[in-house]
Every structure is written in C-alpha cells, then in structure tokens.
Amino acid sequence: MVDENELWILSFYRTSEISGALFFGRLARTMKPGEIQRDMTKHFSDESMHAWYWTACIEKLGAHALKLEQSYQDQYLAAAGLPVNIMEVLAITQVFEKRVARPIWRSTEKRPTSTPKGSRNSSTGAGEDD
Numbered sequence: 001m002v003d004e005n006e007l008w009i010l011s012f013y014r015t016s017e018i019s020g021a022l023f024f025g026r027l028a029r030t031m032k033p034g035e036i037q038r039d040m041t042k043h044f045s046d047e048s049m050h051a052w053y054w055t056a057c058i059e060k061l062g063a064h065a066l067k068l069e070q071s072y073q074d075q076y077l078a079a080a081g082l083p084v085n086i087m088e089v090l091a092i093t094q095v096f097e098k099r100v101a102r103p104i105w106r107s108t109e110k111r112p113t114s115t116p117k118g119s120r121n122s123s124t125g126a127g128e129d130d
C-alpha cells in the first residue's frame with residue numbers, strides 16, 4: 001500500500017511525465033521533418049511511457065493516480081521562467097529525469113515490500129542512470 005503523501009508524489013511525477021510528453025509532442029509538430037524531429041518524436045514517446053509506468057506503479061501499490069493540476073514543469077516555469085532555446089529545454093529535461101529518480105529509489109529502498117531490489121529499469125525513466 002501507499003500512503004497519501006506517497007500517492008501524491010507518485011501522481012505528481014506521473015502528471016509531470018504527461019506534461020513532458022505533451023510539450024515535446026507539440027514541439028515535434030512544429031519541426032520540419034528530419035533527424036531532430038525524429039528524435040523528438042522518440043522523446044515524447046518515452047515521456048508518455050514514463051507516465052504509463054508511473055500509473056502502473058501506482059496501481060501495483062493498490063491505488064489510483066490522483067488528478068493533479070500542477071506539474072514539475074509548471075513549478076520550474078514559475079521559478080525560472082521560460083527556457084530560451086531547445087538546448088535549455090533538453091538540459092532541464094535531463095536534470096529533471098535524474099532528480100526525480102533519486103528520491104523515489106531512495107524511498108523505495110527504505111520500504112522493502114514496495115519494490116524488489118534489482119527491478120530497476122533505466123528505460124522506464126525510473127532508474128538513476130537514464
């Protein structure tokens with residue numbers, strides 16, 4: 001089971017992944033066809049899968065995701081303003097992905113019943129190394 005605070009945190013990460021997928025999807029649609037658009041398409045697909053993994057995680061913990069209005073990106077924009085270019089967007093995304101994973105895995109290591117050791121998968125967005 002998951003407590004109320006953990007459910008909120010997991011739902012917040014899920015909402016942020018959805019926001020990321022939508023953002024990068026919209027960005028990809030503005031690009032001309034080519035390598036960058038191809039890679040951006042893969043990226044919003046990855047972000048969408050991350051949201052799916054968080055949803056599955058929440059459900060495995062016996063809960064249902066909360067509908068939250070705010071995401072990490074909203075908080076970032078309020079604190080730092082709009083990114084100035086695509087490289088800044090990608091850098092922020094990379095930092096976010098790494099920062100999200102660490103506290104989650106630290107908290108699961110304290111809860112031996114929630115996630116078996118060795119079950120990390122870096123392709124899910126839920127590991128420290130992606």
Ligand SMILES: [Fe+2]
Nearest residue numbers: 017047050125
């Ligand atoms: Fe992600």
